[in-house]
Each structure stands twice: as structure tokens, then as C-alpha cells.
Amino acid sequence: MLEEMRLDENIVLMGEEVGYYQxxxxxxxxxxxxxxxxxxxDTPIAEAGFAGIGIGxxxxxxxxxxxxxxxxxxxxxxxxxxxxAAKLYQMSxxxxxxxxxxxxxxxxxxxxxxxxxxxxxxxxxxxxxxxxCAPATPxxxxxxxxxxxxxxxxxxxxxxxxxxxxxxxxxxxxxxEIIPIGxxxxxxxxxxxxxxxxxxxxxxSLAAAERLAGAGIECEIIDMRSLRPLDMETVLxxxxxTNRCVVVHEHWPYAGPGAEIVDGIxxxxxxxxxxxxxxxxxxxxxxxYATNLEENVLPTEARVEEAVKQVCYRx
Amino acid sequence: xxxxxxxxxxxxxxxxxxxxxxxxxxxxxxSTERKRELYVAMLxxxxxxxxxxxxxxxxxxxxxxxxxxxxASILGSAMAMGAQDWIFPCYREFGALLSRGFPLQSxxxxxxxxxxxxxxxxxxxxxxxxxxxxxxxxxxxxGTQISQAVGFAWAxxxxxxxxxxxxYFGDGAxxxxxxxxxxxxxxxxxxxxxxxxxxxxxxxxxxxNEQTASQNFAEKASSYGVAAKRCDGNDVLxxxxxxxxxxxxxxxxxxxxxIEMLTYRMGGHSTSDDPRAYRVDDEVDRWAKxxxxxxxxxxxxxxxxxxxxxxxxAKQAVEQELSQCIERAEAAPxxxxxxxxxxxxxxxxxxxxxxxxxxxxxxxxxxxHLR
Ligand SMILES: Cc1ncc(C[n+]2csc(CCOP(=O)(O)OP(=O)(O)O)c2C)c(N)n1
Ligand SMILES: [Mg+2]
Numbered sequence: 073m074l075e076e077m078r079l080d081e082n083i084v085l086m087g088e089e090v091g092y093y094q095x096x097x098x099x100x101x102x103x104x105x106x107x108x109x110x111x112x113x114d115t116p117i118a119e120a121g122f123a124g125i126g127i128g129x130x131x132x133x134x135x136x137x138x139x140x141x142x143x144x145x146x147x148x149x150x151x152x153x154x155x156x157a158a159k160l161y162q163m164s165x166x167x168x169x170x171x172x173x174x175x176x177x178x179x180x181x182x183x184x185x186x187x188x189x190x191x192x193x194x195x196x197x198x199x200x201x202x203x204x205c206a207p208a209t210p211x212x213x214x215x216x217x218x219x220x221x222x223x224x225x226x227x228x229x230x231x232x233x234x235x236x237x238x239x240x241x242x243x244x245x246x247x248x249e250i251i252p253i254g255x256x257x258x259x260x261x262x263x264x265x266x267x268x269x270x271x272x273x274x275x276x277s278l279a280a281a282e283r284l285a286g287a288g289i290e291c292e293i294i295d296m297r298s299l300r301p302l303d304m305e306t307v308l309x310x311x312x313x314t315n316r317c318v319v320v321h322e323h324w325p326y327a328g329p330g331a332e333i334v335d336g337i338x339x340x341x342x343x344x345x346x347x348x349x350x351x352x353x354x355x356x357x358x359x360x361y362a363t364n365l366e367e368n369v370l371p372t373e374a375r376v377e378e379a380v381k382q383v384c385y386r387x
Numbered sequence: 388x389x390x391x392x393x394x395x396x397x398x399x400x401x402x403x404x405x406x407x408x409x410x411x412x413x414x415x416x417x418s419t420e421r422k423r424e425l426y427v428a429m430l431x432x433x434x435x436x437x438x439x440x441x442x443x444x445x446x447x448x449x450x451x452x453x454x455x456x457x458x459a460s461i462l463g464s465a466m467a468m469g470a471q472d473w474i475f476p477c478y479r480e481f482g483a484l485l486s487r488g489f490p491l492q493s494x495x496x497x498x499x500x501x502x503x504x505x506x507x508x509x510x511x512x513x514x515x516x517x518x519x520x521x522x523x524x525x526x527x528x529x530g531t532q533i534s535q536a537v538g539f540a541w542a543x544x545x546x547x548x549x550x551x552x553x554x555y556f557g558d559g560a561x562x563x564x565x566x567x568x569x570x571x572x573x574x575x576x577x578x579x580x581x582x583x584x585x586x587x588x589x590x591x592x593x594x595x596n597e598q599t600a601s602q603n604f605a606e607k608a609s610s611y612g613v614a615a616k617r618c619d620g621n622d623v624l625x626x627x628x629x630x631x632x633x634x635x636x637x638x639x640x641x642x643x644x645x646i647e648m649l650t651y652r653m654g655g656h657s658t659s660d661d662p663r664a665y666r667v668d669d670e671v672d673r674w675a676k677x678x679x680x681x682x683x684x685x686x687x688x689x690x691x692x693x694x695x696x697x698x699x700x701a702k703q704a705v706e707q708e709l710s711q712c713i714e715r716a717e718a719a720p721x722x723x724x725x726x727x728x729x730x731x732x733x734x735x736x737x738x739x740x741x742x743x744x745x746x747x748x749x750x751x752x753x754x755x756h757l758r
Pocket of ligand 2: 558586
């Protein structure tokens with residue numbers, strides 16, 4: 073954000089705790105000091121309000137970044153995002169552009185229970201007019217966010233709440249690396265089974281893949297990075313090679329991008345499949361708080377490992 | 388970067404004078420015994436807050452959201468209500484719940500999310516519900532309880548149930564649409580709701596003067612045709628008095644009312660927050676001088692109804708009770724795994740039966756063709 077805000081003074085950042093507090097996760101550290109309170113705006117507690125303010129400001133040429141303290145609170149702004157940001161360009165037949173980024177932490181953090189733990193991708197990927205990004209690595213987070221800020225469509229940017237502490241190389245300013253929206257990455261090469269994932273469960277999948285390698289199963293991991301548009305080509309290429317697939321995600325099992333990916337594979341790679349595709353998902357319940365329960369709601373290494381063994385018909 | 392919260396307190400009457408004497412026009416006519424109960428309830432709340440904060444620092448519980456400095460607004464209002472009245476809480480009102488006789492053990496079990504927890508380990512600490520104590524569910528998204536309380540009160544009115552529904556919310560919540568919807572509907576339907584705005588002058592790091600351009604929060608109600616008053620939320624007797632009168636008005640006139648209780652959040656927003664990063668120290672020091680416990684204690688001492696021995700005995704009693712509760716809560720087992728599939732629906736549907744069975748017996752146990 074810092075780099076983009078230096079390049080383009082139309083970029084403004086709005087949200088709760090983004091200014092003086094420097095972000096609930098310190099994501100906006102130093103921004104108020106550098107850009108002042110006209111461009112880094114602490115808002116009253118009204119997500120629908122500042123989402124609408126952002127959409128209005130975008131119509132006249134600002135490029136707002138709207139931060140939700142967490143995506144859980146975006147539901148208050150659902151109407152503005154779904155009914156307005158996503159459709160204004162279409163409804164006005166191109167007369168009103170809404171270049172806006174909605175971003176914030178997504179998914180379960182540790183022990184924040186039912187109303188604070190949503191992985192919201194299933195809600196927003198459903199909506200035509202929105203792009204949806206869900207990076208897992210620091211490098212992708214940076215490159216994709218730059219792409220999102222420069223894109224003229226409204227973008228939903230999901231930052232895994234448990235991933236803020238992950239360290240990794242990111243390119244320098246001069247490199248100006250842009251990761252295109254809608255391009256998946258082969259994060260680990262393998263021959264025996266494909267794991268398709270994104271966001272926090274990417275790390276669970278990586279760990280499971282290491283354990284499976286010990287058992288002689290080499291997994292290929294596809295990190296989707298964006299969920300709308302979906303890069304099915306990269307997924308299909310991998311599945312045609314491995315002939316087996318497990319989709320791992322945090323959101324509830326019923327519908328959503330996880331099911332969408334399975335649908336795409338069965339349609340375009342049916343003849344390559346040696347086993348039914350399995351999914352490892354969050355359990356179909358509101359998130360409980362107690363550690364022993366929460367651990368068993370989220371996709372675990374053990375569950376991923378087991379699912380991969382199942383598609384490989386191994387004990 | 389730090390800044391103050393600049394909010395006006397002019398024209399708000401107090402009951403307890405600095406020397407401990409009383410301005411009777413703004414004080415309730417209650418016995419010294421009742422006053423002691425009010426004070427002890429505040430003291431108990433403060434002792435519990437202190438202990439829970441320590442438990443969180445030690446990593447024994449995950450979270451606590453306390454009420455340091457806001458005890459008078461919470462207990463002065465809750466204890467003025469009738470047993471038949473309902474409370475829809477915000478999230479800082481555990482003191483109100485305990486004052487209704489909710490067992491401390493149950494509260495502590497909730498903090499530890501153990502098998503005895505009344506909400507079965509599903510909710511974060513301080514997110515309790517107790518229907519038996521006419522105490523609604525703590526909701527994390529800001530403001531949602533406000534319109535729900537209005538609906539609850541409206542239905543009670545239709546059923547000719549003579550109750551008042553009190554709903555707590557913070558100054559920050561007055562920006563939520565539920566606040567505006569709630570006031571509007573309550574005004575139109577004449578719902579017996581007592582809107583309790585706990586103005587502690589901060590919404591995490593946002594001071595009240597950046598939350599609103601209004602002079603105060605009470606004046607917002609008048610545009611919805613809802614009567615409103617401000618009271619000194621750090622004066623438990625002034626609060627108790629204002630609430631008693633408001634409850635009378637609501638039942639007599641069959642109309643809602645809003646009370647803005649002006650107080651101050653002495654601590655962090657929750658155990659996840661350190662306010663020294665964003666607010667100025669002298670503001671905190673200034674408000675510390677209006678500490679609601681100190682003021683009420685001075686009044687009780689003036690009446691000859693409290694002394695040093697009473698104070699240490701009362702504190703010790705709470706500490707002891709707490710220690711026992713914590714010991715029991717820590718020794719209790721966690722909730723059974725299978726319980727996470729309960730109460731999603733009133734009866735467990737087949738797809739959840741399947742998930743439960745897969746979780747507990749392993750995925751291959753139920754899907755024979757994958758073996
Ligand atoms: C819809 C929504 N947005 C944001 C939050 C994050 N949040 C939790 S508490 C809080 C501040 C609330 O302030 P106030 O209403 O004054 O109550 P106080 O905490 O001061 O008692 C915020 C912004 C939330 N819980 N829900
Ligand atoms: Mg507040």
C-alpha cells in the first residue's frame with residue numbers, strides 16, 4: 073500500500089483503526105504519519121457507511137482501499153459491495169467506474185469463535201463484477217495487492233488472519249512486481265496427487281505434503297492465489313498429470329470456490345481421474361471457541377494426509 | 388501518535404459530592420443496605436476484572452473484555468431494573484449478569500470454555516447468554532443487539548407483558564445502522580425499550596468527537612422522537628436514580644427512552660489492546676479522579692456504612708470465591724467433540740450426522756467404497 077500510495081495520490085485508505093492505531097494487525101503502520109488524515113482515514117463504526125463512501129469516492133476518480141477490521145464485519149456492508157460496487161459499472165453501462173479494493177483479515181484466527189472466524193470467499197466469489205484474491209505468501213500478497221489497487225474493477229482482497237506473521241522474500245520497490253489477478257501457482261511439484269488450495273490451508277497442505285513424501289507419495293500443490301477468476305488451466309494441467317486431486321479449503325463445504333473447482337475438474341478432466349476428488353474443508357458448523365473443538369473444525373494436516381491417501385487408495 | 392477524547396460533560400447532574408455527601412435531587416431514595424449492595428457489586432466486578440486480566444496474561448484464558456472505570460454505569464443501571472425486565476448486553480456487562488444471580492462458577496466456566504460452560508465452549512470468553520436470568524446473547528458485530536431488543540420489546544408489548552427491555556451499547560455503536568433503525572422503530576412502535584449508551588469516550592482508538600459531530604449522543608434520540616437524558620455514569624447513585632425514573636417513564640408513557648451514561652474506559656479496549664499507544668496520559672489521570680468506586684465508598688463512609696475492614700473482607704471474599712471457581716473450571720474437561728454438531732439445527736440433520744461420524748470414527752468408516 074505504501075508503495076502504491078506514493079505513486080498515486082488518488083489512493084486513499086479508510087477503515088476502523090487504520091490511522092492512529094496503525095491497523096488492528098499493524099498492517100497500516102506509518103501510513104497516517106506519511107500521508108496524513110485526508111488519505112488515511114479512521115472511520116466511525118459503520119462498515120456499510122464507509123463502504124458506500126468509498127464507492128461514491130471511487131466514482132469521481134479516487135481509488136479507495138477499504139479495510140475491514142476483519143472480513144467478518146463486511147457483512148454489514150454486504151449490500152454496498154454486492155448490490156452496488158459489483159454492479160454499478162454494468163448497471164450504468166460503463167458510465168460509472170468503481171476502482172476500489174476491499175481488504176482485511178479473513179478466516180479463523182486462533183480462538184475467536186462463531187462470529188469472528190468466517191472464511192468469506194464463498195460469499196464473494198458468487199458475485200459477478202467482483203474479483204477475489206486470496207494470497208498465501210508474502211510475495212503474492214504484495215504483487216497481488218498492487219494488481220488489485222491498479223485494477224479498475226472492484227476487488228475483494230482476503231488476507232489470511234493467521235498469515236500476518238509469515239515471513240518471506242518480497243521484491244524491491246524498483247522491481248514493481250505485479251502478480252496478475254487470476255493466475256494460480258504451482259507451489260510444489262509432484263507426480264502422485266494434486267492438492268488445490270489457497271490462503272491459510274496452503275501451509276497445512278505444504279506440511280501434509282512433506283509428511284506424505286515420507287510415505288512415498290509426491291503431491292503437487294496448486295496455490296490458486298485468486299478465486300475469481302479461477303485459473304482452471306493450471307489445475308487441469310496438474311490433474312491430467314497426477315490423475316488424483318484433493319481440494320483443501322477453510323470455508324464451509326456447502327458450495328463456494330471449493331465445489332466450483334471440483335466441478336471444473338470433473339467436466340474437463342473426467343477421463344484423467346483415477347479416484348473421486350475429495351475435499352478437506354471446515355466442518356459445516358459455526359466455529360466453536362474451545363481449542364479441542366476448533367482444531368477439529370479446521371482442515372488439519374492429518375485430514376489432508378488421510379484424504380490424499382484415500383485418493384491414492386493407500387492405507 | 389496520540390490524541391485526547393474531547394467530549395463535553397457540562398450540565399450532567401451528579402448525586403455524590405466530592406466530600407461524600409449527597410445531592411438528594413439526583414439521588415435515589417434507597418437504604419444504606421441497598422447502597423452497600425451496589426458498592427459491593429462494583430467492587431466484585433473490579434476484583435474479577437483484575438484477576439481475569441492476570442489469567443489472560445498468564446495464558447490461562449484467551450481473552451477478557453473488562454469494565455474498569457465503567458462499573459457504576461453498568462451496575463447502577465442493571466441493579467435499578469426489575470427482575471422481570473430483560474437485558475440485551477453489549478460485551479462489557481458481566482457485572483450486570485452476575486448482579487442477577489448468575490453463578491460466578493458459570494461465568495468462569497465460560498472463560499475457560501469447558502464442558503460445563505453454559506454455551507458449550509462455542510463462544511469467546513465474555514460471550515455468555517442466560518435465558519434464566521433474562522439476559523440475551525452477547526453479539527460480536529457492533530450494534531446488532533439494539534434492533535433485536537426493540538423487536539423483543541415490541542413483541543412483549545403485543546403480548547401485554549409489562550416488561551422493559553434494556554439494551555446496552557457503546558458510544559461507537561451509535562454509528563451502526565442498528566442504532567438508528569432501533570431508535571426509529573422503537574419510536575414508531577412505542578416499544579418499551581431502555582436504550583443504554585455506555586459512553587466511555589473511546590471506541591478502541593477512536594475518540595467520541597471523531598465518532599460523531601453531535602454535541603452528545605443523547606441528542607441523536609430526539610430526532611427519532613425518543614426521549615433522552617444524560618447522566619453521570621461514574622456516579623452509581625445518579626445512574627441508579629436516572630434509570631429508575633426512565634423505567635417509570637417507559638411503563639407509564641408506553642414509550643422508549645435513551646440514557647447516555649457518561650463514563651470513561653480506564654483500561655484497554657480488551658486484553659488485546661494497549662491504549663498507551665493512542666491516547667494521552669493526563670486524560671486517563673484526570674478520569675481516574677472520578678473513579679466510581681472511590682466516590683461511592685466515600686459516600687458510604689460518610690454514612691458510617693463502610694470501613695477499612697469491610698473493604699478488605701469484601702475483597703477477600705470475592706478473591707476466595709474466584710480462586711475456587713478458577714480451580715474447578717481448570718480441572719473440568721473440555722467439551723465433547725461430538726457436541727460441536729449440536730444446536731446448529733434443532734435436530735441434527737443427516738449431513739451433520741455423517742460429518743460427526745467421520746470426525747469421530749475416521750473418514751473411511753462411513754464411506755465403504757473408498758476403503
Ligand atoms: C460491525 C463491527 N465492526 C467492527 C468491530 C470491531 N470492534 C469491536 S469493539 C469496537 C469498538 C466499539 O466501541 P464502543 O461501541 O464505543 O464500545 P466500547 O468498546 O467502548 O464499550 C470495534 C470497532 C465489530 N465488533 N463489529
Ligand atoms: Mg466506547
